[in-house]
Amino acid sequence: MAGHRSPDFDAAELNSVVEEFTRSNIRLPARDKHSFTTLSVLHTLTREGPMRLTALTATEQITQPAVTQLVTRLEREGLVERRPDPDDRRAVLVRVTDAGAEVIHGRRQERVRRFSQLAGRLTPEERHAISAALPALARMAALMDDRP
16 A cells, blocks of 8 residues: 555554544443434534535435434434425425534533543643644544545
């Protein structure tokens, strides 16, 4: 794999660490048990605002029938609601409700609490290294969102 490693950057190592970190992060205990797809949809709607089902299909990388079924279930649970699209009355927008936003907020608080506990077990140098890397990781995440 040419190009994935240079003297100051190892893409394969970054991938490995991000995969392991993501796996562990997704599995952190939560007070509300929801599937990864449910949480992903709620995160997307919280971050992006109301969206059409077709847009959710694209962002969540699941089929139209699957996203329709998921949104119907989330609507029954009071976590999302459908409203007419003001730009096209034939279309509908899905938006997160206060209850759905609270699921995401609560999960975020739990993760911050857990990260704080874990950081307390790191050396000051390790905490500094993580802090120093955050702007570059945020930039990489932004670049990933820009891909076609």
